[in-house]
Amino acid sequence: MLPVASKQGRGLFHLQGTTGGERLIEEVSQSASSQNPRSRSGAFPLELAYRLILMYSLRDDWVLDPFLGTGTTLVAAAITGRNGVGYEVEEGLVKEARKNILSCKPLGVQILEDRLHAHRQFMAQREAKQNNGGLPKGRGGSPSYWNETLRLPVVTRQEIQLRWEVVQLIEEILQPPIEKGSILSNALSFQVTLRPFTPEDCGLPF
Numbered sequence: 001m002l003p004v005a006s007k008q009g010r011g012l013f014h015l016q017g018t019t020g021g022e023r024l025i026e027e028v029s030q031s032a033s034s035q036n037p038r039s040r041s042g043a044f045p046l047e048l049a050y051r052l053i054l055m056y057s058l059r060d061d062w063v064l065d066p067f068l069g070t071g072t073t074l075v076a077a078a079i080t081g082r083n084g085v086g087y088e089v090e091e092g093l094v095k096e097a098r099k100n101i102l103s104c105k106p107l108g109v110q111i112l113e114d115r116l117h118a119h120r121q122f123m124a125q126r127e128a129k130q131n132n133g134g135l136p137k138g139r140g141g142s143p144s145y146w147n148e149t150l151r152l153p154v155v156t157r158q159e160i161q162l163r164w165e166v167v168q169l170i171e172e173i174l175q176p177p178i179e180k181g182s183i184l185s186n187a188l189s190f191q192v193t194l195r196p197f198t199p200e201d202c203g204l205p206f
């Protein structure tokens with residue numbers, strides 16, 4: 001089971017681990033003394049894979065995870081529009097990874113919703129500062145631009161063109177049958193199609 005993003009977050013996301021504790025990227029910890037290590041939550045937080053995949057690959061690229069586990073890395077790949085291939089020595093984990101990957105659409109929307117809220121909050125604080133006479137227009141002062149697609153005030157001209165995308169479709173690529181017992185038999189791969197994100201995706205008026 002994957003950690004899920006929650007709305008209370010600071011930073012990019014705030015994760016609710018299956019162990020019950022909330023985890024931030026700067027405070028990640030996981031007990032190695034668990035009786036059953038297979039029941040532990042994701043091996044590392046989603047946001048780590050998410051950030052690295054955004055930094056080092058492009059939309060439509062392929063991400064290979066030779067140690068698939070519960071599929072955290074490939075979930076991050078899918079919600080950022082990368083296709084994925086994974087291998088895993090334990091058959092049961094492939095099933096779990098498949099379930100996590102194929103059901104990741106709401107998580108992708110949730111992450112963008114959190115970003116939207118964080119941006120709105122930032123803009124409101126900025127506006128408040130300006131009303132107190134703190135910030136001159138154009139130098140941290142009131143927004144000069146508007147992003148029509150996201151229906152957001154933005155600070156710079158470049159942000160007018162900013163578009164976000166979410167997963168439209170994840171198609172699993174079925175493998176030809178491979179001899180049982182071979183590591184290659186525990187594989188999965190998928191291709192992702194994205195569509196534009198709009199504020200309606202998170203129930204906000206468009």
Ligand SMILES: C[S@@+](CC[C@H](N)C(=O)[O-])C[C@H]1O[C@@H](n2cnc3c(N)ncnc32)[C@H](O)[C@@H]1O
Pocket residue numbers: 042043044065066067068069070071072073074087088089090093183
């Ligand atoms: C730390 S977990 C991987 C976490 C995963 N990359 C993710 O994003 O969630 C390591 C996984 O590698 C698997 N593994 C170990 N040796 C392997 C091998 N030789 N071939 C394939 N998988 C292997 C383990 O069963 C374990 O599930």
